[in-house]
Amino acid sequence: MKIIxxxxxxxxxxxxGKMVRYEMPNVSEHMSFLEMIDVLNEExxxxxxxxxxxxxxxxxxxxxxxxxxxxxxxxxPQRGTTVCQLHMRHYKDGDEVWLxxxxxxxxxxxxxxxxxxxxxxxxxxxxxYISINTGSAPDGNNLPVIKKCSDQAMDSASCIxxxxxxxxxxxxSASLFVSAxxxxxxxxxxxQAERDRRAMRMVLKMTExxxxxxxxxxxxxxxxxxxxxxxxIARMHRDYIKASVLYREESxxxxxx
Amino acid sequence: MALNLDSKIPxxxxxxxxxxAKFDMKLVNPSNKRKYNVIVVGSGLxxxxxxxxxxxxxxxxxxxxxxxxxxxxxxxxxxxxxxxxKSYPNDGDSIYRLFYDTIKGGDFRAREADVWRLAQVSNxxxxxxxxxxxxxxxxxxxxxxxxxxxxxxxSRTFYARGQTGQQLLLGAYQALERQIDAGTVKMFYRSxxxxxxxxxxxxRGIITRDxxxxxxxxxxxxAVVLGTGGYGNAFxxxxxxxxxxxxxxxxxxxxxxxxxxxxxxxxHPTCIPQSGDYxxxxxxxxxxxxxxxxxxxxxxxxxxxxxxxxxxxxxDYYLERxxxxxxxxxxxxxxxxxxxxxxxxxxxxxxxxxxxxxxxxESIGRLGRKTIEERYGNLFEIYERITGDDPYAEPMxxxxxxxxxxxxxxxxYNLQSTIPGLFVLGEANFSDHGxxxxxxxxxxxxxxxxxxxxxxxxxxxxxQVKPGGVDANHPECRAAKDAVDARTKKFLSIQGKKTVDxxxxxxxxxxxxxxxxxxxxxxxxxxxxRIPEIREEFWNNVKIPxxxxxxxxxxxxxxxxxxFLELGELMCRDARTREESCGGHFREEYQTxxxxxxxxxEKFCHxxxxxxxxxxxxxxxxxxxxxxxxxxLAQRNxx
Ligand SMILES: Cc1cc2nc3c(=O)[nH]c(=O)nc-3n(C[C@H](O)[C@H](O)[C@H](O)COP(=O)(O)OP(=O)(O)OC[C@H]3O[C@@H](n4cnc5c(N)ncnc54)[C@H](O)[C@@H]3O)c2cc1C
Ligand code: SF4
Ligand code: FES
Numbered sequence: 001m002k003i004i005x006x007x008x009x010x011x012x013x014x015x016x017g018k019m020v021r022y023e024m025p026n027v028s029e030h031m032s033f034l035e036m037i038d039v040l041n042e043e044x045x046x047x048x049x050x051x052x053x054x055x056x057x058x059x060x061x062x063x064x065x066x067x068x069x070x071x072x073x074x075x076x077p078q079r080g081t082t083v084c085q086l087h088m089r090h091y092k093d094g095d096e097v098w099l100x101x102x103x104x105x106x107x108x109x110x111x112x113x114x115x116x117x118x119x120x121x122x123x124x125x126x127x128x129y130i131s132i133n134t135g136s137a138p139d140g141n142n143l144p145v146i147k148k149c150s151d152q153a154m155d156s157a158s159c160i161x162x163x164x165x166x167x168x169x170x171x172x173s174a175s176l177f178v179s180a181x182x183x184x185x186x187x188x189x190x191x192q193a194e195r196d197r198r199a200m201r202m203v204l205k206m207t208e209x210x211x212x213x214x215x216x217x218x219x220x221x222x223x224x225x226x227x228x229x230x231x232x233i234a235r236m237h238r239d240y241i242k243a244s245v246l247y248r249e250e251s252x253x254x255x256x257x
Numbered sequence: 258m259a260l261n262l263d264s265k266i267p268x269x270x271x272x273x274x275x276x277x278a279k280f281d282m283k284l285v286n287p288s289n290k291r292k293y294n295v296i297v298v299g300s301g302l303x304x305x306x307x308x309x310x311x312x313x314x315x316x317x318x319x320x321x322x323x324x325x326x327x328x329x330x331x332x333x334x335x336x337x338x339x340x341x342x343k344s345y346p347n348d349g350d351s352i353y354r355l356f357y358d359t360i361k362g363g364d365f366r367a368r369e370a371d372v373w374r375l376a377q378v379s380n381x382x383x384x385x386x387x388x389x390x391x392x393x394x395x396x397x398x399x400x401x402x403x404x405x406x407x408x409x410x411x412s413r414t415f416y417a418r419g420q421t422g423q424q425l426l427l428g429a430y431q432a433l434e435r436q437i438d439a440g441t442v443k444m445f446y447r448s449x450x451x452x453x454x455x456x457x458x459x460x461r462g463i464i465t466r467d468x469x470x471x472x473x474x475x476x477x478x479x480a481v482v483l484g485t486g487g488y489g490n491a492f493x494x495x496x497x498x499x500x501x502x503x504x505x506x507x508x509x510x511x512x513x514x515x516x517x518x519x520x521x522x523x524x525h526p527t528c529i530p531q532s533g534d535y536x537x538x539x540x541x542x543x544x545x546x547x548x549x550x551x552x553x554x555x556x557x558x559x560x561x562x563x564x565x566x567x568x569x570x571x572x573d574y575y576l577e578r579x580x581x582x583x584x585x586x587x588x589x590x591x592x593x594x595x596x597x598x599x600x601x602x603x604x605x606x607x608x609x610x611x612x613x614x615x616x617x618x619e620s621i622g623r624l625g626r627k628t629i630e631e632r633y634g635n636l637f638e639i640y641e642r643i644t645g646d647d648p649y650a651e652p653m654x655x656x657x658x659x660x661x662x663x664x665x666x667x668x669x670y671n672l673q674s675t676i677p678g679l680f681v682l683g684e685a686n687f688s689d690h691g692x693x694x695x696x697x698x699x700x701x702x703x704x705x706x707x708x709x710x711x712x713x714x715x716x717x718x719x720x721q722v723k724p725g726g727v728d729a730n731h732p733e734c735r736a737a738k739d740a741v742d743a744r745t746k747k748f749l750s751i752q753g754k755k756t757v758d759x760x761x762x763x764x765x766x767x768x769x770x771x772x773x774x775x776x777x778x779x780x781x782x783x784x785x786x787r788i789p790e791i792r793e794e795f796w797n798n799v800k801i802p803x804x805x806x807x808x809x810x811x812x813x814x815x816x817x818x819x820x821f822l823e824l825g826e827l828m829c830r831d832a833r834t835r836e837e838s839c840g841g842h843f844r845e846e847y848q849t850x851x852x853x854x855x856x857x858x859e860k861f862c863h864x865x866x867x868x869x870x871x872x873x874x875x876x877x878x879x880x881x882x883x884x885x886x887x888x889x890l891a892q893r894n895x896x
Contacts, residue, residue, distance in 0.1 A: 012807060030532040030645075038758070039535055045756045045802055045811060053810055055325065057498040059538050060639070062423055063329045081642070089645050110469055111808045118446065121326050125438045129431035130390045134310040134708045135381070137388035141345060144399030154392040154417060157424060161328055190390050 001093035003027045003036065007052055008100040013108055019098070029089040033076065034059065034066065036088060053112040061085040061225065064160030067167070068113040069100040074164035074223045082162065082225045102167035106174070106210040117163045119209040120177060127201035128181040130190050143189055153187040156180045158226045165220035165228070171212030176220040178206050179236035180228045186239060196247040199239035260515045260868050262881040265669040266370040271887055272352075275374045278670070279713055283720035290315035291441075292724040294478040295715065296463055298450045298505050300327030302422075302700060303683025304484025305429035306707025312436030314712055316719075319476060320433065320442055321465060323449045323500055323813075328430040331486055331498040332703060335422025336543045338406050338414035339386075339700040341379040346403050350411040352376045358409060359698060360888045362588060363663075363691020364840035364856065366518070366864065369887055371670060371688050378709040379701050383415055385708055389428040393417050407544055407696020408586040408895075414697045419543060419635050425700055429707070451741045451816065453481065453509045453679065456733045459722070460509075460679035464734075464741045468813060471806040473745075475729040475738050479719060480678045482711060483509065484703070487662040487684035489522065491821045491828065492773070493765025495659035496528060496541040502817035503824050506666050506685050514674040515866040515879065517667035517687030519824065520832035523694055523841045524774050525660035526592035529643050529653075530612045539658040540643055542615075543636055544696055547585045549620040549629065550653070552576050552592070554613050558603040564614055564652045575599060583895040590693045590841045590854075591895060593657035597774045598852070600656070607654045616652035657774060661699060663690045663841065664831070667866045667881070671714035672706060675866075678722070680715065682706035687864065692840025745805040748815050753798030757814045760795045764788065764818070764825055772829050777845040781833040785826060789873075792822040827867055827876060834878055837861045849892075858890050 003024045010017030027036055034056055041051035057065040061082040068083060070076035076086050091097070099113060107115040145153075157180070165176035182199055185191035191198075207213075214233055221230040267278040285293065293316050297308040300322040308320040322330060344350040355376035360367060383401070387393065393415050394402040406414035417424035436442040447468040454462035454477065462477035488503035489495035510516045527542045553572045560567065575595055577584040585592075596613045599605060606612050621629050626649060630637070637648045644654070665687040672680045672688075683703040690698065727734070767787050771780035795818065803809040838847045838854035839861070847855045863880040870876055 028533055028535065031535055032537070032643075035535045035537050038537055042756050042758060045800060046754070048800075048802060050802055051811060053808060057324060057329055057500050058331065058334045059499060060334060060540055062420065063324070063331075063333050063498060064326075065324060065329055085639075085642055087642065087645070114808070117325060121328070121434065121437075121444075121446075124328075124431060125434040127438075129435045130388065131435060132385075132388040132432075133313045134306075134385060134432075134712065137381070137384040140343070140383045140387040140393075141400050143387065145395055146399055147395045147397050150392050150395045150399075153390070154394075154424075157392050157427065158418075158420060160423075161326065184392065185390050188390050188392070190388060 001027050001029065001091070003091060004096040005040065006096065006098045007112070009052070009112055010109055012111055017109070027088050031088045032059070032084065033086040033088065034084050053114050055114050056084055059084040062160060064162040067102060067162045067164055069102065069167065071098050074102060074167040075225055080225055080227055102163055104166045104172035104211070106172065107163060107166060115163070117161070119211070120161050120163065120174070122209060123174065123178055123202055123205045124181065126205035127194070127198040128185070130185060131194060145188060149187045153184050156183040156187070156228065156232055159228050160226055162225065164223045164225060166211065168219040168223040169212065170217055170219065171215060173214045174206050174211040175214035175233045175236065176224060176228055176230070178202050179232035182236045182239055183232040186235065195239060196243035199236065200243040200247045203236070203240045260675045260866060260879045262515065262667065262675070262866055262879060263669065264368060264881060265671055266368070267670065271370060271373045274370050275377060282713055282717035285716050285720045287315060291317055293317060293719045294319070294724070295480050295482065296476055296478040297321070297482045297484065298463060299330065299484030299486065299683070299685070300430070300433065301330030301332040301484055301486055301683060302426055302429055302703030303685070303707045304482065305330065305426065305433050306704050307482055307484060307682055307711045308442050309429060309432035309436050310708050310712045311715060312439070312441035314716070315441065318436070318442040319445060319478065321445045321448050321450060323447065323468060325447055327433055327444060327446060328427060330426060331501050332426045332700070333423045334498060335700055336419045336541070337545055338404065338416035338421045338697040339382065339425060339704070340413050340697040341383045341415060341701065342376050342413060343380055343383060344413070345401060346412045348411045350413050354411065355379060355413065357888055359689070359695060360691070361893060362695040363693055364854070364893060365691065365858070365862065365885060365890055366839055366883065367689055367691035368883060369885060374710070375689055375702060375705050378705045381709055382701060382704045386425060386428050389432060391417060391424045391428045408583060408588055409695070422700060425704065449813065450505045451508065452737045453512045454734050454737045455512045455676060456727055456731060459677045461727055462734060464737050466741070469808050471804070471809070473738055473741055475734045477727050477729060477734065479722060479724050480680065480715060482680045482682060482715070483666070483685050484682040484707065485685045487665070488821070488824060489659045489662050491764070491825050492659040492768045493761050494531065494536060494539050496525060496539050499538060502820065504817055504820045506681065507820040507824055509666060509674065509676065509679060511869050512676065513869070514676045514679060515667040515868055516664070516827065517864050517866050518664040518831065519828045519867065520772065520835060520842055521663035521692050521840065522659060523589060523661035523663060524593040524657045526589055526596055526657050527615065527655045528658035529640065530607055530656040532608070540639065541658070541660065542640060542653065542655060544589070546615060546633060546636060549632065550585065550615040550617050551619060552585050552613055552615055554599045554604040554606060559610065560606070564606070573604070580895050587895045588693060589696070590843070594774055594843055596657055612654035612656045614652035615655045617648065618652070621649065661694055663687065663692060663694055667864065671717065672710055673714065673718065678718065680711060682711060692842055745812065748801050748812060749805060751797065751799050751801065753800050755794070755798050755800060757799060757801065757811055757818050760791060760799060761818045761821065763791050764822055767791070768825055768828070772832050775843050775845050776832050778833065781829050784829040785833065788822065788826040788829065795819065795822055830876070831865055831867065835861055835865060856892065862890070
């Protein structure tokens with residue numbers, strides 16, 4: 001089948017970008033969307049033109065590398081699907097599609113369809129962990145975890161950090177991403193000791209990195225390829241409010257010894 | 258100069274070796290630790306765990322990955338689970354049994370002492386990960402759940418749905434981010450190691466390229482750790498992520514590190530078959546599917562009838578027929594080869610006859626669709642997404658694909674390569690899995706190396722060297738940087754006619770045909786002749802657009818493929834000289850009358866360790882003999 005691609009081309013972070021039109025006359029229905037761009041890139045390379053830069057690695061929907069806008073939707077039209085898992089059998093001959101990078105202040109464009117999502121790492125670094133040094137853990141079964149909590153923690157932990165939630169949000173908020181981590185760790189007994197600190201620090205960091213506030217538009221949940229639920233955000237708000245009342249940075253003074 | 262292959266196995270009974278080794282190790286004074294700089298290349302389970310743990314100890318760590326975040330390392334894609342000898346289900350497991358299974362599964366080509374340690378620390382891994390908040394599957398009573406995996410006869414596999422690698426990696430990643438926040442680890446993402454710096458015989462740093470700006474930098478340190486993953490992408494098509502590469506270990510090999518058993522490759526039996534020439538990678542279907550799926554082909558050659566119309570008595574359930582005791586659960590290498598034989602003989606199904614059926618009809622009938630959906634729902638969905646077919650209604654089509662490389666840089670018991678100060682962890686080293694890896698044991702090995710081995714052995718090394726003493730202006734650093742710059746320039750100056758991927762696919766085809774599931778002398782000789790020709794073509798006819806001073810994905814791939822083009826030849830040489838069959842290495846000349854792998858323990862009970870001699874010179878094959886004192890050398894029998 002024939003597919004017409006309109007792709008955002010931008011040489012680097014500082015240059016201006018524009019849409020460029022490419023015709024793909026021979027797309028197989030069995031191809032993945034990214035394989036179609038691979039084919040385009042092979043042709044561009046042979047013509048001596050710059051291939052389209054896009055992020056990808058695992059190509060099976062788990063690493064979170066891939067992600068751009070297809071016709072205005074992060075990861076494209078199929079629900080619960082990353083770009084790399086999207087196959088061309090969902091398109092028909094003659095379709096025209098528009099590809100753009102994720103747009104958010106906190107995700108500057110690097111080139112073409114690639115953006116810088118390192119703000120996500122910095123948010124995790126601010127408190128998205130349980131402080132336990134290697135070697136000091138008790139036996140795994142010393143701490144039973146209610147199956148329901150463990151399952152819910154797993155639901156939230158399956159976030160792949162792709163950034164689609166931010167790209168879909170009119171406020172470019174990272175609330176779904178941040179709340180997924182807060183919920184994952186907050187559901188587990190291991191995560192209780194640092195729960196206030198975690199909420200406090202991660203939420204503040206999110207704002208500091210230039211992400212917007214959540215106004216409950218629900219776009220994020222609709223595009224999240226891993227089905228992360230918006231109820232995580234409610235939980236984050238609860239934890240944050242509680243923490244803003246109760247939390248104090250811990251005393252640095254150690255016991256004399 | 259022959260390589261020094263002293264394995265440094267501690268003396269004493271096997272179950273006490275690691276404790277003894279730990280006690281004998283020299284320690285670095287706590288206040289001195291921050292004076293030592295350690296480079297960790299890789300942020301997967303191995304590298305991520307190592308960087309975090311060494312940061313916690315107080316060393317000054319720099320960690321590197323080529324993706325945009327350490328959380329994206331290929332470990333993230335592992336589905337099935339991680340083994341440990343906890344024996345929570347009380348079904349007869351023990352450290353001894355895990356050790357035994359791993360040695361035997363590896364077809365007696367791994368070091369006993371190392372494998373024992375792996376089994377021993379496997380239990381600490383689970384404890385550590387639970388404490389980090391890894392949401393392992395649980396029973397209703399709240400305790401950890403286990404399942405049997407990859408043909409093991411005990412339930413020792415811990416899992417987090419079908420996303421175990423993801424959850425373990427996120428645990429390591431969070432520990433790493435915590436150290437980044439604490440200032441003990443500095444993370445360099447989108448940064449690719451392009452060479453190793455060796456000064457006075459010691460690994461002292463690396464050269465990197467910033468993949469966004471193109472800047473080439475020198476990083477010096479007191480020791481270097483590589484946790485850079487496997488090289489299965491030498492075959493172009495594999496289940497590995499697109500970026501997986503050999504560059505880091507290959508550069509180290511060319512700087513003097515011995516390369517152990519490069520030809521030991523694991524071909525996984527249950528992958529989705531290729532659908533066209535544009536195919537960019539292959540997708541693994543977790544082998545847990547073999548617990549309830551039955552594998553078969555039609556009894557008639559070139560049978561094109563739809564699967565469901567083929568009557569029961571015209572189907573050959575060949576694994577159940579050939580291996581009645583293990584049936585569909587026999588080890589990976591055996592299942593893969595059996596599928597290949599069926600397809601080669603003309604019984605294969607689907608396009609090009611490159612596929613066999615994995616059929617759930619019987620178990621859906623027995624257990625109900627709902628149970629099957631609960632067990633494998635996500636896998637069935639992946640299958641349907643990719644193929645457009647519904648596996649509840651018709652059998653899946655599967656075919657083997659390259660999945661894992663047991664070979665890698667040779668390391669001693671301390672995980673140190675033949676270059677002092679260069680340590681290698683995880684899939685990048687050659688240890689532990691011998692000639693075949695068992696399911697759910699790569700995650701175990703990566704984390705064992707990273708959390709529980711290197712923090713000790715690194716301390717022992719550093720305690721014996723003075724910190725610092727070289728900087729980026731050292732002549733060796735400059736020379737290494739100049740060489741990287743020159744190579745980039747060379748790549749960009751060729752401006753030929755073929756793309757990097759076209760050449761990579763050609764290499765992949767040769768590797769798959771002549772160094773894949775079944776190998777023979779004639780095929781390997783052909784490949785050893787053909788690969789240098791492809792390499793020649795690459796260096797004269799590749800086309801890489803753009804410049805080196807910007808983000809240039811073609812240039813990144815070119816560097817990786819150039820290294821694969823050299824490694825591929827070494828893999829073939831290794832396969833050629835190992836004149837026996839063992840594990841995943843099947844030489845057609847060496848098989849039993851029933852067609853099973855036939856080891857030659859007289860001549861080949863050793864690791865082959867290759868030593869670089871210069872470009873276009875034949876490398877030297879050294880050996881490390883292997884002794885089996887606790888598991889008796891026996892032919893594997895899964896009948
Ligand atoms: C689809 C799939 C499923 C699997 N399932 C299982 C399973 O269920 N159980 C199991 O035990 N094993 C499984 N495995 C195997 C297992 O996942 C891997 O062997 C293991 O995760 C490798 O970990 P690693 O840390 O050694 O390397 P990786 O996770 O591959 O990490 C490599 C790191 O090195 C970096 N790197 C590489 N080269 C460079 C360079 N030149 N410069 C800078 N950085 C570099 C990368 O950025 C990355 O951070 C599976 C493998 C695949 C492909
Ligand atoms: S919450 Fe969903 S959309 Fe947002 S980063 Fe995680 S996986 Fe992606
Ligand atoms: S490439 Fe990994 S999620 Fe799409």
